Amino acid sequence: MRLLADVHVKSAYLSALRADGHKMTRVVDTLEPTASDSDIVDHARELDAIVLTNDAKDFTRFEGHPGIVIVPQTGTSAGEVAAAVSRIERLVPDLTGQVLYATDWV
Template identity: 40%
Template sequence: MRILADANVPAEYVAALRGDGHEVRYSRDVAAIGPEAPDDTLVEFAETEDFAILSTDVKDFAEVDATAPVFVAPQGMTGGAVRTAVARIEAMEFDPAETEPLWLSSL
């Protein structure tokens, strides 16, 4: 899975997902976005480039309207818990882009 990590996502989450073979890029490292990009710019990039969005920003991403999958991982999760939640999503028979943002802590 291709995942665009919001600037506030802990390195532990990114490392865990990369360890499972996911292509994870921080939004701050994408020249087309930049380190201080607003959330709508992240959503537009993710939709255009076929990325899911990973954020810990509960307030801004909990209600986002996007065609890209949005995964919200609260700061208290471990990298292993994030990895497990994403693996569960991949095993489900639905398109996560067609749902509301998914709270990884509930999986």
């Protein structure tokens, strides 16, 4: 799965997801530091990537997004997050417009 990781997603999560074979792009590597949430969603569309974020409040308001996976800031290990994302990839063929919480898939 191709993922676009928002600014505050833990680096341990990113490492575990990469190790699981997911293609990771970090917002901080491809957009300006002042990029808005709207810019991030637009960039995810360009990349055909799912947005990976811990910011449920801001990102769930967008329509027509390629998919959003909300990850927790605490309480879930990097391995659990990677396993959850892999389950989502396997069981949800099209994430377009969907918002899924990784903790529901642990």
